[in-house]
Amino acid sequence: MMQRALLRRFTPSLRRTFSTVEESAAAGMTLNFNLPHESIYVGAKVDQVIVPGVAGEYGVTADHVPLVAQLKPGVLQILHQGTAEAEKYFVAGGFSITHPNSTTDISCPEAVKIDDIDSASVTAAFEAAKSAFSSAEAGSQAAAEAQIDMEVNKAMAFAVGVSLA
């Protein structure tokens, strides 16, 4: 009898500590986006970040499950608060770490604006890398470097709407 009375007095406060979905979504997530030579965003409040992970692209919003992902060469999209159009960067690789407190740290060795990509130079570099790969010894460093060039240039071409094979 006494225990049931105590429980009734304590459970309402327990219910009040859970935040509502609308509250956390409105609070947004915090983004830290850093390169070795430049800090693009430090503590920026954004709505969503779409991350190009090696296992696939995924979107991060507030209260996302903590996650560490290696990035593949691809497009990183940042949706700022109240905007419909994402800000895009082409990243060369790196890591994205999402913490339990809705903060995401993204570190990349290089990130460029999609508008700065030269589709002609990227297509030429892809073709050169393709022939270097076919002429290199399988499993050698030269073959691996050619494969990296192929992968990166193919992704850059895709980002500007050119599909290479």
Add this chain to the structure above:
Amino acid sequence: MSTPTTFWRIAGMSYTQYVTRAATAVRNGLKEPAKTKALQHETFSYNAASWEAGKIGPKKQVNKLTNAGISV
């Protein structure tokens, strides 16, 4: 490490070597003037100096460690 699974590991590259190579590929695929500005991010050089009888000699700028007589 256990059995390498990525092509760059199998070829004997480290992650750092792989990602810096990818970054170089990205920088080379840019339009001017963004390309020149980006290529500056990857240039580096060293100052090499010889010590004699506890005193440092003149500093010389080298862009490769092998040019300073250091075997890599």
